Amino acid sequence: MNVKSLFYIGITWCVFFTQGVNASGTMSEEDVKGVLRVAVLSDADRERLSVTAGMLANYEIESKKLIEMVDVATRVNGAIQQQSEKLLTLSENVIDSARFRLPQCDDYLAKSLVLKDKLNDISHEALERDYHHDGALPKAPAECYHTKDLFVHPATVIILTRDDPDLSAETKNSIRAEITEVLAHTEIVRQLVIY
16 A cells, blocks of 8 residues: 555545544544644654744743733733734634644634635624634635634634724623633644644
8 A cells, every 4th residue: 555545544534533523622642632633744844843843932921911811800802913013914824734744634724814804804603603613714624723713712802892992891801712712722733733
C-alpha cells in the first residue's frame, strides 16, 4: 500500500472516529492521539510549527489582556475591538498551520475565515448560527472545531462591541465568556497542531 492510500484510509478512519464526538466539547487525550496529522519531516516544517507555537502562546497572553480590558472601567470600546482584531490576526496564522497539519480540516477552516469579510454586516444571530454552530460551514471532524474557534470568538467580540458601543454589563459578561471559552480551546489546538 502506498503513502497516498494510507493517507486516505487515515482520513476515512478519522472522520468515522470523530463523528460521534461533540465538536463543541473537549477532546480526550485518546481522541487527540487518534487524530490524523501530517508528519513534520523537514526543518522548514519544524520552524513553521515553532513560530506557530509562539503565536498560540501570544494568543493566550493577548486573550487574557482582553479580559482585563473589559474589567477596567476606563477602557473604551475601541481598545477592545483593537485587541480582538489582534487575536483575529494571530488566529489566522495558527489556522494556516492547522490547515497544513490537519488536511481534513482545510476546507472547513478556509470557509471559517470568510467571516472576516462579513464583520461589518453580519448580525450576532447569524454569526452564532453560521460560524459558532457551523451552519455556513461544511461538515468536518471534531478536531477542526477547536482551531476555528480561535477565530470565531474574537470575531464575536468585535460584533458585540459594534452592536453595543457603550458596553453594557451584559455585553461585558458576554465578552468575558467568549474569551474565557476560547482559552479553553488553546491547549487542544496546541496538542493537535504543534505536537
